[in-house]
Amino acid sequence: MGEVFNKKTKEFNTEVNFKKAQYFFIKKNWDSTLVYSMKQLSLSKNKELADYCHYFRGYSFRELKLLKEAKYELNLISKKFILYQLVNYKLGAISLELKEFEKAILFFQKTESVYINEDKECKLSSIYANLGTCYLHLNKFKIAEFYLFKSIKIQKTESDTLPLINSYFNIANLYYVQYKDQKAMPYFEKAYSLSKKIKDFDKKRQASKNMSVVEENRGNFKQALVYRKESEQWKDSLNNQNKVWALADYEKKYAVAQKQKQILVLKVENKLKETQRKTMFFSTLGLLLLLSGGIYAYAQKVKNAKIIFTQKVKLDQLNATKDQLFSIVSHDLRSSVNALKTSNTKLTTSLETKNYDQLDQLLHQNSAIANGAYNLLDNLLHWALLQTKQLYFHKDSVHLFSIVQQIEYNYKPLLLDKSITFENTISKNSFIFVDLDSLKIVLRNLLDNAIKFSPENSKISFYTIETNTNFCQLVIQDCGLGMTQNTINELLQDSELLAKKKNSEIIGTGLGMQLCKQMIKKNSGSLTIESELNKGTKMILSFPKTEQNG
Template sequence: MIKFKLYLISILFSFPLILHSQDKSENDIIKKKLQKKVVEYKSEINFIKSQSFFFKKDWDSSIVYSMKQLSLNKHKELNDYCHFFRGTGFYSKKLFKEAKKEYLQVSNQFTFYPLTQIYLGGVLLELREFKNAIYYYEEVIKKPLIQKQTYSINKIYEGLGNTYSCLKKYKEAEKYLIKNLQSKEENINKTELYNAYNSLANLYYAQYKDKQAIHYFEQAYLLSKQIKDFDKKYLSSFNMAAVEENRGNFKQALVYRKESEQWNDSLYNQNKVWALADYEKKYAVAQKQKQISVLKVENKLKDTQRNTMFFSTLGLLLLLVGGVYIYAQKVKNARIILTQKEKLDELNTTKDQLFSIVSHDLRSSVNALKTSNAKLTTSLETKNYSELDQLLHQNSAIANGAYSLLDNLLHWALLQTKQLYFSKDSVHLYSIVQQIEYNYKPLLLDKSIAFENAVSKNSFIFVDLDSLKIVLRNLLDNAIKFSPENSKISFYTVETHTDFCQLVIQDSGLGMNQNTINELLEDNELLAKKSNSEIIGTGLGMQLCKQMIKKNGGTLAIESELNKGTKMILSFPKTEQNG
């Protein structure tokens, strides 16, 4: 059962690559030819727009303008191009039946008719019309021109190999998949080579040739470490988990299984979790309001019963009691008004602080974006691509900084208005650090920063889990922000032989002087000001961390030197599991 499941997943991942792993040479040839056609048919606006959107991979727009051009029915050659655009667009949108219809309408006089046949073979393979797919692949491979095009031959080899594999004609499949692998080993394209390894591994695994299959699964897994595609990383580790389970090596299988689950987590899944949490929060608020309404009704009934009893038993003292009651109500109302006034003053102070932060720091971020975009426009006009790339990365960093600021503002506001609830429990520190590392994996990879999780696996602390994650995310985000490329960030614990667990976050970044450290640790300021104006930041994240650490009964200390890095030392109460 495990082999069958693994084989299916691998094949389904590899099918789309048959069409969309376009070689740079292929794109250049198509683009060069189309540029000539644009000049030749410069009056055909719909055709020009369709080809433009085609290269931008705006498939919907390309399909629409191709249809408009086809409705004019002016030139047979332009019609072929439009059917080609529409077929490729439908394939990209996984509308395989529509893609098949469009490709079949391309005439055999079309410039890229051989390439269209290859693409049609890929579409038929997706539709599981295996015999028809083989027909088109074998027809096009006979053409002399195709034999000179490595990228086209590779698509045919891979398509035929996968098709014969689905038909369980394993000898024919092996012949073509080996040719595909040999060709890709010469070109040294890591992504294409990964696909070739995976296809051969699946082929052998389907035949229960475990020794050969495992060799290629291992090659694919090792190569996936050098590829940034998270889907491929997930697939390779998932396959290795299945391999180890079949071997009976369940301990190693569990390691691969955890790795595959980590790669499978994505920003999309996180958004789904956040949406679910938001829904649960709204539901909880609605339930709370319902309870309040019930309590109001109950209070009214109790008031009625009390007043009835009061007036029936103390009729003679009605005036006196009435006077006392009126006085008591006035006192009560005065206290309520005073309490509300104090709360309103507190909320106004919080509001003023929030407006101050937003007006100052978001204005800084927006101004930085404005200045950077002005430079970006100049770079585009002068075609200074080096500076253009630098400015784009700078804009991305500014946007990320603004997003972090808004996220911290939300949590800080909730904390100040006492809407952020704390529920302490025993937490396994090593696992939490591992989760935080995964969340920031893309940022770590982008700056080539090594991450070391040296936290003791026996460390259990008694804290609120959500606030702990906010603290660790903020501190890791700062460490990445102020660390140079190719540096290292370490999380480790220090045994103190006390009731507190000490966690150290160490980087080799910019560091800070003692005055800056003192400002960060002060409790009487909302923000810690930075002397370097080129670094966008507010210190709000640090203020948020301090308050949440304090709420959890912990402490924070900082050790740092300029240009030598920083140690953030956190202490949290241990749980009884630590002994």
């Protein structure tokens, strides 16, 4: 591999960043390798050099234990790369470290299929050893055994002892996990014997530790303790408390093996202690369960109390609404009935005196009073049905112009009485998807309010605003008293309670507006208000269009 890099360095002599990246790569200065390879990638578009730089980066990231970043860089290398065999091998090694054993097997098999013995980092024995390790982790023991023995056969002819020790470890572990201890022990012993010839302290420690386990399973605690002490000496620090306790544990086992006469006494003592521990455990468990039950019961009590309190608050609000409703409606009905009573007395007098002008005026007045009382009772009925969820809504396509014509006809007497001009300029192509009955209630209430608030000889207009949305905007405009922004905000406030009755009789109960808002909402619509004092009001309703006309 070094010869290939040197050749490329001479070929691309002018690429300074590539030369530096290659230099630091050979020196195993991984951080500097990453810096200069990135500079080379950012400044050059040469695909061949890019493959080398991605290889440098993948190799460096792996050495820095940044495995996912290493995998990403290696996957960017094209298959034309001269060292692509090494790329597959490195990807297999990374997948093995990430415990992605199935992926690792695929990479190692690709490496094996195109194997060319060019680099000591990618030897055939290593490929077989890695395949064996992958299958061992996947519990495919037969295949693992096949590859591990193939790797051992080649490794015995090579000068590097360390891979052979690793293969012996793997073979021993393969048998050990299958409870074939008699087959595993010779390979543990071979690994231990070879570890004497190497300088790798970690392998020495691992080999002696494995031997301590082997001797312990044989029941030879004295020899197990010897191996355990040898294993501990190869660790970095002898002051580690975990080591002290581990060593003490093996010394204890050795002492127990030498004092068999004390075993029965210790067993009796252990049984007594176990009984005491169990008694204490179950007593503690019982107390904990009792305490937990008490806490749970208290929590449920608090939760139920909160629910009851919330329901009480809601009920108080509903009762307040009911009381307010009864107060407002009874007041208005009493006023209407009293007005009818007074008017009828005057009507009788007019009949007796044959004052026909006053008689005509009183009849119109009685009609207006009766109409107001009827509207109040009609709104009250629909509001009650709406609150008790008994009002049935059936949405259908509605021709808006025709419905407004019907409403105008119903209110013709009131319009004529105040000499108010009614203007209907709604597009005859406007179809909306709503419940017809609730729409009529909304339009009647809003027109009734417009007439009530408008002076004589004024105008009320119904018209639509064309938009490109799926909603139709209907505007009801009058030239009446208007209202302040605070009043508008109060009217539009989302509340189930009725508005408070003001001193002015013009304000009314507020029941009609509450009914309108709820029915508009039920029809998937919306309401906005634009108004100025003494300049009139615009009620802007938005309803969904019928689909075929949307």
